[in-house]
Amino acid sequence: MTARKIGVTELVLRDAHQSLLATRMAMEDMVAACEDIDQAGYWSVECWGGATFDSCIRFLNEDPWKRLRTFRELMPNSRLQMLLRGQNLLGYRHYEDMVVEKFVEKSAENGMDVFRVFDALNDPRNMAHAMAAVKKVGKHAQGTICYTISPVHTVEGYIKLAGQLIDMGAESIALKDMAALLQPQPAYDIVRGIKETYGDIQINVHCHSTTGVTLVSLMKAIEAGADVVDAAISSMSLGPGHNPTESLVAMLEGTEYTTDLDMDRLIKIRDHFATVRPKYKEFESATLVDTDIFSSQIPGGMLSNMESQLRAQGAGDRIREVMEEVPRVKADAGHPPLVTPSSQIVGTQAVFNVLMGRYKVMTGEFADLMLGYYGECLGERNPEVVELAQKQAKKDIITARPADYLKPEWDELVKQASALEGFDGSEEDVLTNAMFPGVAPAFFKTRDEGPKSVAKTPKQMESEKQASGAKQQGIAGPIKYKVTLAGREHHVAVEPV
Amino acid sequence: MTARKIGVTELVLRDAHQSLLATRMAMEDMVAACEDIDQAGYWSVECWGGATFDSCIRFLNEDPWKRLRTFRELMPNSRLQMLLRGQNLLGYRHYEDMVVEKFVEKSAENGMDVFRVFDALNDPRNMAHAMAAVKKVGKHAQGTICYTISPVHTVEGYIKLAGQLIDMGAESIALKDMAALLQPQPAYDIVRGIKETYGDIQINVHCHSTTGVTLVSLMKAIEAGADVVDAAISSMSLGPGHNPTESLVAMLEGTEYTTDLDMDRLIKIRDHFATVRPKYKEFESATLVDTDIFSSQIPGGMLSNMESQLRAQGAGDRIREVMEEVPRVKADAGHPPLVTPSSQIVGTQAVFNVLMGRYKVMTGEFADLMLGYYGECLGERNPEVVELAQKQAKKDIITARPADYLKPEWDELVKQASALEGFDGSEEDVLTNAMFPGVAPAFFKTRDEGPKSVAKTPKQMESEKQASGAKQQGIAGPIKYKVTLAGREHHVAVEPV
Numbered sequence: 001m002t003a004r005k006i007g008v009t010e011l012v013l014r015d016a017h018q019s020l021l022a023t024r025m026a027m028e029d030m031v032a033a034c035e036d037i038d039q040a041g042y043w044s045v046e047c048w049g050g051a052t053f054d055s056c057i058r059f060l061n062e063d064p065w066k067r068l069r070t071f072r073e074l075m076p077n078s079r080l081q082m083l084l085r086g087q088n089l090l091g092y093r094h095y096e097d098m099v100v101e102k103f104v105e106k107s108a109e110n111g112m113d114v115f116r117v118f119d120a121l122n123d124p125r126n127m128a129h130a131m132a133a134v135k136k137v138g139k140h141a142q143g144t145i146c147y148t149i150s151p152v153h154t155v156e157g158y159i160k161l162a163g164q165l166i167d168m169g170a171e172s173i174a175l176k177d178m179a180a181l182l183q184p185q186p187a188y189d190i191v192r193g194i195k196e197t198y199g200d201i202q203i204n205v206h207c208h209s210t211t212g213v214t215l216v217s218l219m220k221a222i223e224a225g226a227d228v229v230d231a232a233i234s235s236m237s238l239g240p241g242h243n244p245t246e247s248l249v250a251m252l253e254g255t256e257y258t259t260d261l262d263m264d265r266l267i268k269i270r271d272h273f274a275t276v277r278p279k280y281k282e283f284e285s286a287t288l289v290d291t292d293i294f295s296s297q298i299p300g301g302m303l304s305n306m307e308s309q310l311r312a313q314g315a316g317d318r319i320r321e322v323m324e325e326v327p328r329v330k331a332d333a334g335h336p337p338l339v340t341p342s343s344q345i346v347g348t349q350a351v352f353n354v355l356m357g358r359y360k361v362m363t364g365e366f367a368d369l370m371l372g373y374y375g376e377c378l379g380e381r382n383p384e385v386v387e388l389a390q391k392q393a394k395k396d397i398i399t400a401r402p403a404d405y406l407k408p409e410w411d412e413l414v415k416q417a418s419a420l421e422g423f424d425g426s427e428e429d430v431l432t433n434a435m436f437p438g439v440a441p442a443f444f445k446t447r448d449e450g451p452k453s454v455a456k457t458p459k460q461m462e463s464e465k466q467a468s469g470a471k472q473q474g475i476a477g478p479i480k481y482k483v484t485l486a487g488r489e490h491h492v493a494v495e496p497v
Numbered sequence: 498m499t500a501r502k503i504g505v506t507e508l509v510l511r512d513a514h515q516s517l518l519a520t521r522m523a524m525e526d527m528v529a530a531c532e533d534i535d536q537a538g539y540w541s542v543e544c545w546g547g548a549t550f551d552s553c554i555r556f557l558n559e560d561p562w563k564r565l566r567t568f569r570e571l572m573p574n575s576r577l578q579m580l581l582r583g584q585n586l587l588g589y590r591h592y593e594d595m596v597v598e599k600f601v602e603k604s605a606e607n608g609m610d611v612f613r614v615f616d617a618l619n620d621p622r623n624m625a626h627a628m629a630a631v632k633k634v635g636k637h638a639q640g641t642i643c644y645t646i647s648p649v650h651t652v653e654g655y656i657k658l659a660g661q662l663i664d665m666g667a668e669s670i671a672l673k674d675m676a677a678l679l680q681p682q683p684a685y686d687i688v689r690g691i692k693e694t695y696g697d698i699q700i701n702v703h704c705h706s707t708t709g710v711t712l713v714s715l716m717k718a719i720e721a722g723a724d725v726v727d728a729a730i731s732s733m734s735l736g737p738g739h740n741p742t743e744s745l746v747a748m749l750e751g752t753e754y755t756t757d758l759d760m761d762r763l764i765k766i767r768d769h770f771a772t773v774r775p776k777y778k779e780f781e782s783a784t785l786v787d788t789d790i791f792s793s794q795i796p797g798g799m800l801s802n803m804e805s806q807l808r809a810q811g812a813g814d815r816i817r818e819v820m821e822e823v824p825r826v827k828a829d830a831g832h833p834p835l836v837t838p839s840s841q842i843v844g845t846q847a848v849f850n851v852l853m854g855r856y857k858v859m860t861g862e863f864a865d866l867m868l869g870y871y872g873e874c875l876g877e878r879n880p881e882v883v884e885l886a887q888k889q890a891k892k893d894i895i896t897a898r899p900a901d902y903l904k905p906e907w908d909e910l911v912k913q914a915s916a917l918e919g920f921d922g923s924e925e926d927v928l929t930n931a932m933f934p935g936v937a938p939a940f941f942k943t944r945d946e947g948p949k950s951v952a953k954t955p956k957q958m959e960s961e962k963q964a965s966g967a968k969q970q971g972i973a974g975p976i977k978y979k980v981t982l983a984g985r986e987h988h989v990a991v992e993p994v
Contacts, residue, residue: 183748183751212741212743212747213745216712216716219681219717234709234785234786234788238709238786244709244786246786247786250788255682288735291743
């Protein structure tokens with residue numbers, strides 16, 4: 001019997017360092033691993049997305065488009081993959097269709113192959129245009145199901161959504177589990193259901209590892225017919241990140257499945273990032289495993305967000321009440337999956353409800369969510385709260401695709417970018433400024449200074465280590481000081497006796 | 498359909514802190530969690546074994562028998578479980594049968610319920626007497642298969658070994674995977690094979706999590722019919738430890754299996770140990786996930802052992818050669834599983850072979866291993882090396898059960914203990930000294946001072962943190978001192994140059 005080959009998407013260049021190191025990894029810490037990554041036999045290499053783009057221009061003074069071109073050069077044999085937030089692109093609002101087309105065109109031109117297109121609310125209308133644009137440039141359009149748990153989310157619902165994505169031309173379906181909520185049985189049932197209903201459409205499964213259970217979910221998904229699964233090289237894995245690539249390889253040994261990955265290459269990649277990760281220690285999250293989300297339904301990042309909002313109001317002791325309010329607000333909104341931006345919108349409204357009375361004050365974003373401006377959720381919105389939203393925001397309910405209400409904006413975006421110091425005249429720069437108008441202008445100005453790393457160099461770490469070592473051991477030899485005594489400077493050597 | 502109930506053995510009180518915190522956890526850090534552990538619905542609570550016993554008297558000035566009685570009192574509803582190294586008991590040599598009986602009797606008397614009996618070489622003759630002794634006192638005798646990978650270890654061989662253990666009266670079979678080598682497929686095949694061959698004998702599966710793959714192995718073992726699996730509460734899990742209890746619960750939700758554990762209790766247990774673990778940070782291993790063992794066959798602890806032996810000989814650069822020598826030595830010895838003590842014996846001989854020429858010098862222990870004094874391995878020993886061992890050690894080959902060559906020793910052990918200062922006259926003390934003759938005498942002397950904790954109190958941690966914080970920030974400006982020199986006070990400002 002020949003084992004069925006399971007494709008693997010390596011996440012180390014994007015989601016792994018986004019989840020573990022606050023997206024801070026500099027390009028110089030990735031370059032040396034690219035040849036091995038290119039040769040290891042992955043189905044694809046995820047290397048680009050909203051947070052990496054943002055981090056490039058916000059913290060690293062690096063042009064994200066150039067990063068993409070560098071990856072393209074260094075990994076000529078690999079499918080490069082990105083995560084695209086549908087009509088939001090990599091930003092936080094809906095863009096008019098022509099901007100979406102421009103972005104996809106430019107991404108493809110600069111080297112992107114696989115576009116994983118998703119929407120926080122799972123509203124297919126918010127993914128449709130991006131997917132059509134991907135197909136238009138001849139690249140791989142992957143439609144995405146964001147997995148969550150709620151009274152209205154069912155296996156059947158996810159299977160139906162997969163069908164809508166296939167109808168929209170998805171070349172493959174991604175089951176995306178950003179909160180590590182996907183348990184083995186639903187993983188099996190959803191993948192199996194999609195395969196049985198729609199035939200042999202390619203299914204990719206993406207799980208985080210926060211709850212400690214999702215490598216088992218990948219196993220069950222594979223048994224159910226999944227074709228590609230996501231993993232991160234072990235030295236950049238686990239916690240809020242992903243399951244280790246080498247463990248995945250080991251998991252399938254002896255079964256009727258195989259990854260066919262080159263273990264010698266994986267070891268080199270692992271050893272490379274094992275030296276890189278410690279340099280970003282200050283950005284690391286401490287979470288190793290956390291299953292609270294199964295009962296609270298509240299992702300870790302959302303929880304800490306609400307806690308800091310409460311503290312800022314001097315109400316840090318009311319987090320329990322807010323945690324109990326979240327499911328109510330979520331239900332009122334029609335059970336959106338809690339990911340960016342819906343997690344922030346629901347969380348902030350829950351805080352407001354506790355501090356000021358339920359819906360006495362409504363944020364503009366929450367009103368928009370209630371009135372359809374982010375798209376449709378699976379559940380029904382609470383009509384009383386919708387009415388309140390209309391009154392408070394003085395806006396109408398919309399039912400069509402949100403982007404249909406937008407006017408053409410490309411020319412205006414070109415004009416805005418052109419006015420900026422350091423703008424290089426490219427459409428890439430126009431898109432950068434369109435998506436991150438609060439950050440791009442400063443980046444354009446300093447771009448010529450070249451990329452900056454926020455990693456601690458070995459030298460910096462060594463000197464910190466020595467300093468702390470000296471402290472622990474005490475002073476070993478003479479230390480020289482400049483001592484000012486009675487206004488006069490003396491050079492003094494001090495050593496223990 | 499009613500879900501099949503899967504029992505869970507909680508490891509936090511023994512193997513979890515042994516694997517993660519060098520067995521240093523003090524009783525005072527466990528007491529507060531015992532009620533919740535007792536009520537959570539575990540099949541058993543592992544709480545005693547060789548390393549915890551050793552650590553009690555070596556580092557914590559605590560009587561391990563008293564620890565056991567305390568557990569018994571605090572957890573009246575639980576099966577207490579221990580790990581027993583067959584004829585070695587908790588020590589490092591074979592004991593004569595009457596000592597084995599005494600130890601089992603006293604352990605049962607002090608509160609032990611389930612005895613997991615194992616032998617490093619999987620030689621049933623080394624387990625037989627301990628198991629018979631357990632049955633004689635009416636307690637649960639669990640026969641153990643140590644899982645390893647080698648050219649002579651097969652699924653069929655493990656199934657056969659299970660049969661031998663059942664014939665010896667095992668009430669259940671433990672599949673013990675101390676190096677996290679048990680992959681999903683063999684986990685399934687071995688459990689399935691045992692159930693199909695011998696009917697419904699209870700099977701317990703124990704896996705470490707080092708390679709990141711073994712929660713999947715537990716899933717497959719459960720699918721194959723395993724009855725009880727081992728886990729550690731999440732705040733004391735992963736890395737060289739075990740899979741998280743809560744993740745196991747989540748894994749089975751929605752499947753045809755259930756743990757029926759009380760999640761509210763688990764959360765309390767988790768929160769308790771989340772505050773305990775940081776106090777032992779200095780004892781923590783850094784390993785998070787490591788799949789090297791699949792190719793090297795060398796457990797992490799054994800590797801670091803060999804490295805330090807090489808460094809002590811000024812040959813730290815020859816570790817590659819030693820790593821290549823290990824499989825050869827292991828094969829010559831008949832493929833023993835590499836666990837204590839076989840891992841040390843094989844590793845040290847591999848170092849000697851590299852430094853001084855192959856088998857030019859043989860350790861006494863390796864000669865004993867080659868001549869049958871530790872029992873039989875599954876593979877054949879290399880006859881040429883056996884001959885060398887006979888010559889160098891001037892000893893005969895033995896083929897019977899090693900303990901058959903021992904003379905009654907109980908009276909002598911009583912005499913030895915009685916001569917010690919602080920001996921309390923109990924048979925428990927005789928056993929303590931019999932198993933740890935190098936440590937017990939000093940412990941008996943200081944026992945009256947009561948248990949000592951090696952944990953860092955929050956206050957200690959805070960002051961260390963402040964000290965290191967100050968150091969890291971460096972001296973920002975001049976610091977003023979009052980210096981008394983030859984009886985006169987000077988006010989001095991010091992700053993770095």
